[in-house]
Amino acid sequence: MNVLRSPVAGRPVYIVDGARTPFLKARGGPGPFTPVDLAVQCGRPLLLRQPFAPDAFDQVILGCVNVIADEQNPARVAALRLGCGPRMTAFTVAINCGSGMQSIDTAYRYIRDGSSNLILAGGAEALSHAPLVLKQSAVEWLSGLQGAKAPIDKVKAMAGFRPDMLAPVVGLERGLTDPITDLGMGQTAEMLAHYFDISREAADAYAVESHHRLAKAQDAGWLAGEVEPAFARDGTVHDQDDGVRPDSSVDKLAKLKPAFERPFGKVTPGNSSQITDGASWVILASEEAVKKHGLKPRAVILDSEWAALDPSIMGLGPVLASTPLLQRARLTLQDIELWELNEAFAAQVLSCLAAWEDEAFCREVLGLPGAAGSIDRNRLNVDGGAISLGHPVGASGNRIVLHLINALERLDLRRGIATECIGGGQGGAMLIERV
Amino acid sequence: MHDPALTLLKPRDLDLGLATPVELGLTHWKLGRDADGIAWALLDKVDSSANTLDDAVLGELDRILDALDTDRPAGLVIRSAKTSGFVAGADVSQFRGASDVNEVEQRMARAHAITDRLEGQAYPTIAVVHGYALGGGLEVALACKVRIAVEGARFGFPEVQLGLHPGLGGTARFTRLIDPLQAMSFMLTGKTIPARKAKALGLVDAVVPERHVRAAVQAAVRGELHGDGQSLIDKLKDSAPARRLAAGRMRDEAKKQAPPEHYPAPNALIELWERHGGDFEAMKAAEIGSFARLMVTPTVQNLIRVFFLREKLKGLAGEGGGIKRVHVIGAGAMGGDIAAWCAWSGLSVTLTDVKPEPIGGAIKRAAELYGKISHDDHLQVRDALDRLVPDLKGEGARSADLIIEAAPEKVELKQGLYAKLEPVMKQGAILATNTSSIPLETLRQGLQRPERLVGLHFFNPVSRMQLVEVVRHDGLDAEVEKAARAFVGTIDRLPAPAKSAPGFIVNRALTPYLIEAMAMLDEGVAKETIDKAAERFGMPMGPIELADQVGLDICLAVADMLKRELKWDMPDVPRWLRDKVEQKKLGKKTGEGLYVWKGGHAQKAPNAAEPDPEMADRLILPLVNTCAALLGDGVSDDPDVIDAAMIFGAGFAPFRGGPLHYARQRGVGDVKAKLDALAGQYGERFRPAEGWSKLEA
Numbered sequence A: 001m002n003v004l005r006s007p008v009a010g011r012p013v014y015i016v017d018g019a020r021t022p023f024l025k026a027r028g029g030p031g032p033f034t035p036v037d038l039a040v041q042c043g044r045p046l047l048l049r050q051p052f053a054p055d056a057f058d059q060v061i062l063g064c065v066n067v068i069a070d071e072q073n074p075a076r077v078a079a080l081r082l083g084c085g086p087r088m089t090a091f092t093v094a095i096n097c098g099s100g101m102q103s104i105d106t107a108y109r110y111i112r113d114g115s116s117n118l119i120l121a122g123g124a125e126a127l128s129h130a131p132l133v134l135k136q137s138a139v140e141w142l143s144g145l146q147g148a149k150a151p152i153d154k155v156k157a158m159a160g161f162r163p164d165m166l167a168p169v170v171g172l173e174r175g176l177t178d179p180i181t182d183l184g185m186g187q188t189a190e191m192l193a194h195y196f197d198i199s200r201e202a203a204d205a206y207a208v209e210s211h212h213r214l215a216k217a218q219d220a221g222w223l224a225g226e227v228e229p230a231f232a233r234d235g236t237v238h239d240q241d242d243g244v245r246p247d248s249s250v251d252k253l254a255k256l257k258p259a260f261e262r263p264f265g266k267v268t269p270g271n272s273s274q275i276t277d278g279a280s281w282v283i284l285a286s287e288e289a290v291k292k293h294g295l296k297p298r299a300v301i302l303d304s305e306w307a308a309l310d311p312s313i314m315g316l317g318p319v320l321a322s323t324p325l326l327q328r329a330r331l332t333l334q335d336i337e338l339w340e341l342n343e344a345f346a347a348q349v350l351s352c353l354a355a356w357e358d359e360a361f362c363r364e365v366l367g368l369p370g371a372a373g374s375i376d377r378n379r380l381n382v383d384g385g386a387i388s389l390g391h392p393v394g395a396s397g398n399r400i401v402l403h404l405i406n407a408l409e410r411l412d413l414r415r416g417i418a419t420e421c422i423g424g425g426q427g428g429a430m431l432i433e434r435v
Numbered sequence B: 001m002h003d004p005a006l007t008l009l010k011p012r013d014l015d016l017g018l019a020t021p022v023e024l025g026l027t028h029w030k031l032g033r034d035a036d037g038i039a040w041a042l043l044d045k046v047d048s049s050a051n052t053l054d055d056a057v058l059g060e061l062d063r064i065l066d067a068l069d070t071d072r073p074a075g076l077v078i079r080s081a082k083t084s085g086f087v088a089g090a091d092v093s094q095f096r097g098a099s100d101v102n103e104v105e106q107r108m109a110r111a112h113a114i115t116d117r118l119e120g121q122a123y124p125t126i127a128v129v130h131g132y133a134l135g136g137g138l139e140v141a142l143a144c145k146v147r148i149a150v151e152g153a154r155f156g157f158p159e160v161q162l163g164l165h166p167g168l169g170g171t172a173r174f175t176r177l178i179d180p181l182q183a184m185s186f187m188l189t190g191k192t193i194p195a196r197k198a199k200a201l202g203l204v205d206a207v208v209p210e211r212h213v214r215a216a217v218q219a220a221v222r223g224e225l226h227g228d229g230q231s232l233i234d235k236l237k238d239s240a241p242a243r244r245l246a247a248g249r250m251r252d253e254a255k256k257q258a259p260p261e262h263y264p265a266p267n268a269l270i271e272l273w274e275r276h277g278g279d280f281e282a283m284k285a286a287e288i289g290s291f292a293r294l295m296v297t298p299t300v301q302n303l304i305r306v307f308f309l310r311e312k313l314k315g316l317a318g319e320g321g322g323i324k325r326v327h328v329i330g331a332g333a334m335g336g337d338i339a340a341w342c343a344w345s346g347l348s349v350t351l352t353d354v355k356p357e358p359i360g361g362a363i364k365r366a367a368e369l370y371g372k373i374s375h376d377d378h379l380q381v382r383d384a385l386d387r388l389v390p391d392l393k394g395e396g397a398r399s400a401d402l403i404i405e406a407a408p409e410k411v412e413l414k415q416g417l418y419a420k421l422e423p424v425m426k427q428g429a430i431l432a433t434n435t436s437s438i439p440l441e442t443l444r445q446g447l448q449r450p451e452r453l454v455g456l457h458f459f460n461p462v463s464r465m466q467l468v469e470v471v472r473h474d475g476l477d478a479e480v481e482k483a484a485r486a487f488v489g490t491i492d493r494l495p496a497p498a499k500s501a502p503g504f505i506v507n508r509a510l511t512p513y514l515i516e517a518m519a520m521l522d523e524g525v526a527k528e529t530i531d532k533a534a535e536r537f538g539m540p541m542g543p544i545e546l547a548d549q550v551g552l553d554i555c556l557a558v559a560d561m562l563k564r565e566l567k568w569d570m571p572d573v574p575r576w577l578r579d580k581v582e583q584k585k586l587g588k589k590t591g592e593g594l595y596v597w598k599g600g601h602a603q604k605a606p607n608a609a610e611p612d613p614e615m616a617d618r619l620i621l622p623l624v625n626t627c628a629a630l631l632g633d634g635v636s637d638d639p640d641v642i643d644a645a646m647i648f649g650a651g652f653a654p655f656r657g658g659p660l661h662y663a664r665q666r667g668v669g670d671v672k673a674k675l676d677a678l679a680g681q682y683g684e685r686f687r688p689a690e691g692w693s694k695l696e697a
Helices: A035-048 A074-081 A099-112 A136-147 A151-159 A171-175 A185-195 A200-220 A250-254 A287-293 A311-328 A346-357 A359-364 A393-411 B004-012 B055-070 B101-120 B136-142 B158-162 B170-177 B180-189 B195-201 B210-221 B232-237 B240-257 B265-276 B280-295 B298-317 B333-344 B356-373 B378-387 B411-421 B478-490 B506-522 B527-537 B543-550 B552-566 B575-582 B615-633 B639-650 B659-666 B668-682 B692-696
Strands: A013-020 A059-063 A089-093 A118-126 A276-286 A299-308 A338-341 A415-422 A426-434 B020-022 B029-033 B038-043 B075-080 B085-087 B125-129 B132-134 B146-150 B154-156 B206-208 B325-329 B348-352 B388-390 B402-405 B430-433 B453-458 B467-472 B494-499
Touching: A013 A035, A013 A099, A013 A287, A013 A393, A035 A074, A035 A118, A035 A276, A035 B388, A059 A074, A059 A099, A059 A393, A074 A089, A074 A118, A074 B378, A089 A099, A099 A118, A099 A276, A099 A299, A099 A393, A099 A426, A118 A393, A136 A151, A185 A311, A185 A346, A200 A250, A200 A346, A276 A287, A276 A393, A299 A311, A311 A346, A311 A415, A311 A426, A338 A393, A346 A359, A393 A415, A393 A426, B029 B055, B038 B055, B038 B210, B055 B101, B075 B085, B075 B210, B085 B136, B101 B136, B101 B280, B125 B136, B125 B210, B132 B136, B136 B154, B136 B170, B146 B195, B146 B210, B154 B195, B158 B180, B158 B265, B158 B298, B170 B180, B170 B265, B170 B280, B180 B232, B180 B240, B180 B265, B195 B206, B206 B210, B232 B240, B240 B265, B265 B280, B280 B298, B298 B478, B298 B494, B298 B639, B298 B659, B325 B333, B333 B348, B333 B356, B333 B378, B333 B388, B333 B402, B333 B453, B348 B356, B356 B378, B356 B388, B378 B388, B402 B411, B411 B430, B430 B478, B453 B478, B467 B478, B467 B639, B478 B494, B494 B639, B506 B527, B506 B543, B506 B552, B506 B615, B506 B639, B527 B543, B527 B615, B543 B552, B552 B575, B615 B639, B615 B659, B615 B668, B615 B692, B639 B659, B659 B668, B659 B692, B668 B692
Parallel strands: A059 A089, A059 A118, A338 A415, B038 B075, B075 B125, B085 B132, B125 B146, B132 B154, B146 B206, B325 B348, B325 B402, B348 B388, B402 B430, B430 B453, B467 B494
Antiparallel strands: A013 A276, A013 A299, A118 A276, A299 A426, A415 A426, B020 B029, B029 B038, B453 B467
16 A cells, blocks of 8 residues: 655756647547657647757657557657657657656656656557457467468468458457456446446536536637647648537437446446547756756646556546645645546546545545545546547546646646546556646 | 767768779779679769769770780679769760761760670679669660669669660660560650669669678679579560561650650650661661761750750759758648658758648648659658648747748738748748749848848749749848758759849740730630640640649739739730639639649640641740840840740740750841741730840850
8 A cells, every 4th residue: 555755855847848639539440640640740849849959858758558560669769750869769658548647757757866857758649540459369370371381281271260260359449458357447437436326427417517628628729739730641630639529418428328338337438538549748857957948847746656456446546646645745635726637437537536535435545534525626627538538548647747737827726636547457646836 | 860870880881892902093993803803893983973974984994894804803893982873874965066977876886895895794794783873874784794783773764855765785785684665665764763673674683782782792793693584475575576566556655755756766766676676786786876866966965955954053053951941931832832842852841821721731732742752652751741840830930941931922911921030030041932923122121131031933833843943132142042042952953043023034934925825815716726836846735724734813913913013015914814713713723724624634625726837936936035035134144044944944845955045046037037027917025125135145
């Protein structure tokens, strides 16, 4: 369980800028961009507006879960394609849904301990490019065929073919299933909904609100500068998150069938995050880099935390990761002026809120004296979240940090936490403060 | 951005055999012998960035063969010591002004003797080709027993573009080595052949990366590298009846590409093969006479002139690679395509517009263009697209070495843009405008630093039109102009320096030609007939089709501007033309203008009347006369630059050598007399310009 420790001392680490692509809903078939394409699309305008050249970074770190075969170590491929130069070291990090935040956290630690000054940290994911995977039996048949040298062996190997080998396994579906418990991610949300008694209606109402908030933010131009348009080769300009349904309503969502556990489940496509492509970058800088390049610090990272729990209830990751941040900073839930709590599933977000209100859970699991209390909905995911704009798993953790900074600035607030649950039973959280 | 480690190592790539030098006192070649007894003859022509063949180079090759006769090597490698490539072809200047068929024949016979001698050696002879092996260079390689291509090598016979066919035994050796129909096709079109294709054709015996050249040479010396040679079917294709059949088809095809009366080379080549194909010695011997007869034709001599006009403009570009980052304002047809072309040429480009959609359109056109010109090389396409950065907020202006403004033709709009750009532009950056109709003197008003405003006038489509007019005003910094010309060279275009004046060179000279065509149309001449008259003269397309291609709106705007600015005595633009523009019947781009366009082609009536022999003069001489006027007005002081601009910017019949050259060849007096006669018949607009005196002087 969580060990109480003080925030680690070290150099201050600033986030000076960031940008992301629009999040593009997978609509059957591969989307227009690969993970690195997405990273390049938002990286170019971000780097273009910096006062320093792209080769000024000390390193490039990118979170990506579903790396495609043509882009091994996508961080390095992206760094080269962004013109960071042949001598830019770059590595890719993966902690499933927390990868985009893991890149920031890794960069934060490099700068805090003095070994780097300027790092480009991002996340990229193209879930629409998830491959069709061959069945294991088909793989064995194919390799047998390739290994056969003599014609007679080839014929024998051929004969081993069975038509059912052709039935493909959708890689994405396997990717969204926990290998330890064989539970789909949606099923873990069903479990939380059950444990914390979250109703279908409450989940749907939360989802509707997410869509309305995002639609409002788009209309008001609050995402300008954060979302940079992506230009596809066919000339299409993707300039906003396209999964949003401004006309979403509780009545409409009520008509949807459960996605994971029919017929009685509560988790539907309407109150789950969307399968989406997207990328996001932030630039982290030390005091030294800020001075050297004349940068304007926008936020300072105060602390970060990773936590783990049973994979079947992975959705509570944010509660386990955020609570120690509060304890170390001697803050209460209510001291945090703004929350970005990644919306994997509406039922999962509501379960996190319920857990903090649950006295037994707070005392027994979190080691708090009593219930932590409530988070005001007006301070949580104020401009929508993964339910309305989608969840490109490797990018989401980066996006919520970036958006937290932008939202704090817009609302003129100071302190916020970005946190997410992580498939496989983990959680990540980051405490930041505007400078 | 270059990696220092690779920068250090890269020069080690070219494998020149590590041979012990054999001193022969040669100027252009180095001969050496390696540990295996293989002789390496390395061509490194002095005072030249690329190798070309001339008498001196071939003469020294002869001396190398002498030396090897006395001390027989295990094999002979022939390759270039220049990183720029193998051999770019024959030195064309040798044939400039050639007028005596016998003299050319004798020269070619001497050259043939040397390649024949190379071919006759008993030891293995191996051509190692990196980069281009063109024309005479490829013919030397064909005289070797083995050809090894280094990856990226390209082969070709571009002679047809000079109005010639191969003359150093190439017609006989190429048709003997591979499928003769394929060989003929490559010689007739002048298309280059990439290394892999060359291997598939049997033109080369191996394609290897540079690092395996030595091993491949050793294998060749051991006799392990040899192509399959011609198949039985290939040999059948070389039989007399098959040749007769194929030659007929080739003649039909060649006629479609270029009129034989203006371009005799294809038919000469076809006849050479039809009569002598399959008989190697006879074909080789006949090639000399055929080549020499072509060489002295006006077509070839004029095309050689065009070759040197191109070299001249390249020379005007000069050296210099100061411009690495380009910011283009306006993602319309011109701006978007300029940006795409710059990115393709390796520059970092930001493309800005007030709206994202035109930028999207520009990206789409760029992706299509890159796919086409790279033959779908996905790495090249990806990298060029990565360099072409959409820039909605115009951030690129701060770091650009060159800003090219290609905004709509509105004075206030452009001046407003400049006012915003000037404070953010970096020190030493250049501001260029692609305007075609606004005087630079107007645009520079209000600039803090007018000395860095220059005109860069591109032509549509940017990827195919090689010319860029580099326009100066009297306050332009000479260094800025120089850098602008060098930039044009960097992106593999040809700069034509011009003084700021309405229409610059090309539009001004083209407009009277187009207007005259409209006047004839008004008189009731069929548009197909008018176009035919110009095509007979040698124009790639007639004026009516050209007007549709350029866009009637643009033609009208330029004509109005010229008439206003120059107070030209021109017939009024017909009312119906203005109506068409108002109805948005603008030409090819809207599917209908003067013609109806389908699938990119003008729909022409098949049986229009034959043009009157006078028609060509009526169309072409106003253009020629305006070129003289340009000279008189000092828009350019150099008739060669004007000729080059009209050829590379407007497609003026290349085999005529340019409008002013055409006038000189026809006789300036005759042209002026004809203009006076036309003036008497049709109006004062035909009266000879002041500038003719400069051409006569």
